[in-house]
Amino acid sequence: MEPPAPNPGHGAGRPMATRPALCTVRSPVALQVGDVKTDLAQPGVAVIDVALPPAQPLDLQEIVFKNSYTAFLTVRVQRRRPCDVGRASARKWVTCLWNHCLMPSPHTEAGSQDYFSLFRHQPSPVWLHFTLEELRLYPRGQQSLQTDFPSWLSHLAPQQQPENLHGGVPDPEKVSTEVQQLWVLTEMIRANQTAARIGRFDVDGCYDINLLSYT
């Protein structure tokens, strides 16, 4: 694993990462919808798996990576709670980051080669297995994300889990899944705006000759 890349512009006052954690980063796997033979365009979605050494819990704090023309990033983590050790089926996937926008305008260069760092200020529960998913380029396929290495895993500032949810509260996980999809759809339509214009010059018929009068 290579040493961390420099982090320009990140604030002072936080402890520097000491050493990158050992992990295996697999090369990106493109996800392609449709028949590989007939679809000539580059796929817009790729997945990068990162596996931590088994049986070695890791308290992760930060991920640093260098972008290479990726527009949106999603990070998902598979974690196992301490009480579930021993049950292979108990692993849960948690979405830490959904469609995080790395490039404000996917067609232009802004953000295309930046270094990004995801950091949080409090340690989170122990993680056993971590997978990084990277996807969603709008609208064209581009090169894949180069992860230099993840030094620590970060989780966005964890909220206080409400201890006793009020009786009538629906399942937050399900609500979250649906709402996130609504968010994605809306962001998608915003991202797909067209610059083309009809070029209307109509002023509601105000200058229709028949409406002119001398009074």
Next chain:
Amino acid sequence: MAACEKRRSAPAPATGSGLVEPVRAGVGGREPESEAEFLLQAGVTSMVREALLKVLEARPEEPVSFLASYFEKLVLSGPQGGAAADRHRQQQRLVRALWYVRLAHHSHRTAFNNNVSMAYECLSARGRRKKPGVNGRIYSELLKKICQDGEAPEEVVSSLLKKIQCRDHEAVPFDVFRYGVLSCFVLLEFVAKADTLYDVLDDGSGVADKRVCQAVLGTLEDALGASDFSVPIRYLEAGSKLGPDCLALAMDKALLERKICSSMNREDFLKKATALFIAKVKPID
């Protein structure tokens, strides 16, 4: 029987190909041509290839009837004259364009864009006397037909159409056409998902608590507003707001804050949710 079908004049046979066979036995006096050449010259090869590509893209449940309707639509053409025939042909073009845009889901980006191009070309060919191009009227008709298919309420559809429709006489460029068509399909999906969300919020009872609905929609609105900025950190914030923890807090807080319990029905919820979506659709100007 052979007299009713026009035979194409066969080219000189490919000598030495070894595949030369007369296509119809017993019809004398014609030069035989190789099967492969005949297919190529008739345009059958490219036509069948196109048809296969469409099947692969669309993956229909009934490939045979899909292919049948595909070929049926291909046959639509013909230099008949008259205004009635013109209108009829325009209706046929509309139906065909509608069929094209429905072939692939909008998330299959390449296939969807291809299909929209085909639909645009199909609508552009307007007959001998008219100039080619898509006018606002047929574009608006297509959008209406797309939206009719889904379960979106009338009000919601008309507020979207107000933003993306074009006037009858206006010439619609391809980008605008694609954006309009895409917006309609995404709206239909949005409505379906908002419906599912209501199902989650009502917990099976059929009616959802107004405070909870407002909390959830408010959080979504926050997230959409926050992601306006071009700074990456804002997207992080927006995404984290929609995580289960945040939503649970918001819903819990809403229930504790206001003790008066009232309900929001499905139509109101859909209206409010889709308003958030439509606000982000850029109006055509």
